[in-house]
Amino acid sequence: MLLRFRVANVRSLRDEQELSFVVPEGDEGTGARRLPLSDGKQLALYPVLGIFGANASGKSNVITALKKMSQAVLSSYAEWTSYDGIPRDEFALDPEAAAEKTFYEVDFVLEDGVRWTYGFELGATRVESEWLFAYPKGRRNTWFDRDASREKVYDFPGARLQDRARLASTTRRNSLLLTRAANDGHPQLTPIYDWFKRNLWDITPEAERSQREAYTAQRLLESETSRRRVEELLRVADLGIAGADVELQPGKPPVVRLRHSGAGEEPVSLDWQAESFGTRSWFALIGPLLLALDTGAVLLVDELDASLHSRFAAEVVRLFQTPWVNPKGAQLIFTAHDPSLFRTPSGRRLLEPGQLWLTEKDERGATELFPISDWEPTDEQDLMSSYLAGSFGGVPRVSEGQVGRRLLETDTSAQMETEEI
Template identity: 85%
Template sequence: MLLRFRVANVRSLRDEQELSFVVPEGDEGRGSRGLTLSDGKELSLYPVLGIFGANASGKSNVITALKRMRDAVLNSYAAWTSYDGIPRDEFALDPRAAEENTFYEADIVLADGVRWTYGFELGARRVESEWLFAYPKGRRQVWFDRDASREQVYEFPGGRLQDRALLARITRPDSLLLTRAADDAHPQLTPVYDWFRSNLWDITPEAERPQREAYTAQRLLESATTRRRIEELLRVADLGIAGAEVVREPGRAPVVRLRHSGGGAEAVPLDWQAESFGTRSWFALIGPLLLALDTGAVLLVDELDASLHSRFAAEVVRLFQTPWANPKGAQLVFTAHDPSLFRNPSGRRLLQPGQLWLTEKDERGATELFPISDWEPTEEADLMTSYLEGSYGGVPRVSEGQVVRRLLAVDTAAEAGTETEEG
């Protein structure tokens, strides 16, 4: 499971920002679930975090940063050799950022309950630092500490790591030691690497949809149980859907057809291109959604409400929030614009203040990320109304009618200029 993620100098995330699933002290039990660590300590975590904010405030950059850390862990050994330097995408609005390191760190818990902290800093052409800590008995164990500015770049306190001298010798300056170790199936480090390989799956509703449609279609063929689960989710999303089928034709890719019924007539399969954008987007989301729930993975969904009605976006949240539907502790991080996801139609909170994170840009154009719980709202506070009123920040700084007035001013000035030229 993911406990916390920290990042700095990636896109608009100029200064260090943190995203945390850990429930703030005193809020335990509200929308959270317990996790028993290897030292016996109980930790309360949220299964879902939602990131909201104005357009261009940096919401998607948080998702991007999580994905970039994953990509670095998986690909630094093989793929980075083809780059002219290390791919970083540092903050663009300050020339000094190009000379500063890009920072990533994640706190994770593996299946055995041991908490690990893994992080690294990237320069333009080398890994400037890298570290791995474990907490099997509650106290920090340093497994390795790398600092490119030291004469002895690698330190391995306690001698816990096997083949440490070999790893130090064969790891390139522009590659992560964790990636290099996993490439050789290192028995101690590969489980940490495998966590990144099996988590932080990124979904953007309007991108790579054909691949996700194909994946969901593939899952339809897995078993009768999986088919029933997918068909049930489709029925919830679209009135009239009676089932789904995958048509295989020689020499052609499998084709999905959803069977529709109406007016008591027999269900009729429609051509896939005739389905609505919303239905296709939901179908494409179902496959990765079920995979995350089945494996207990961390799923990243950018703009959850972009192609789904807010009611359906809320149902996705509930799938992860409900223990019986999410017995393996899968986690969801999503971005959205629609503040109706703050609460149920009944007015009760769908997400707690610690699950609602906001992004806002400062005067430098740098993103600040913070939870609504920082404002310590009361139990009775209407989070959605307060958010829309700007009580917590994270909303566009646009007054009512401002866009109309700005456009009118431009048109008026243009007309005046034309009259002057004609005169």
């Protein structure tokens, strides 16, 4: 499970920012889970984090940064050639940022309960530093520490790692040691690499939707149980769907036709292109959502509310929040605009203050990321109303009617300039 993510100098995330699933002390609420650790202790974690904020405040960049870290781990050895440099996408509004390092770090726990910290810093042409720590008994064990500025770049304290000399001599200056090791099936480091391979799946409303639709269609064909799960999620969305049919075509994506309840006794099958954007978006989300729940993975959903009604977006959150639906501890990170996701229709909190993260840009155009729990709201405080009132920040700095007044002023100025001519 993912505990924390830290990042700096990626897109609008100029200074180091942290996103954390760890429950603030004394703030467990109703959504927290207790994760057993290898040292016999337990750690309280949230299964869901929601990121809210004004347009262009950097919400999506948090998701992008997580994805970029994963891409670096999975592809640095094969794709970062010595001729092309290192892809970084550093902060663009400060010329000095190009000469500074890009920083990534994650804390996570594997199935055996051991907590790990892995991170790295990237320059324009080389990996500046890389590190891996384990906490099997609560105390930090350094597995490797890489620093390109040292005469001896690699340090392997305690001789815990196999094939140390070979890894140090064969890892390119612009490749991650973790990637290099996993490409050779290193028995100790491959499980760390595999954590990235199985997690941090990124979903946006439009990107790769056809592939996700095809994957959900395959889930319909896997087994009768899998079909029932997919069809039930389609029906519960209140889309008037009675079932789904899938037709396989050699060398082509599967053809899906959803059966809709109509005026007659028999459901009516519609051509896939006739389905609404919302229906297709929900169908494309079902496959990855079920895969995350089945495997205990971390799912990243950008703009969860972009094509789903807020009531149903809230149901997606509840799938991850409910222990008996999510027994393997899958985690969800989503971005959204709709603050109605702060609470249920009955007025109770859907997400605790530590699960609600806000993004706000400073005077430099850099994103600041922080949880509402930093403001220490009371148990009785209506988080949605307080957020909309600007009590926590993270809302557009615009007064009622300001957009219309600015437009009118622009039109008036343009008319006066025309008359003067």
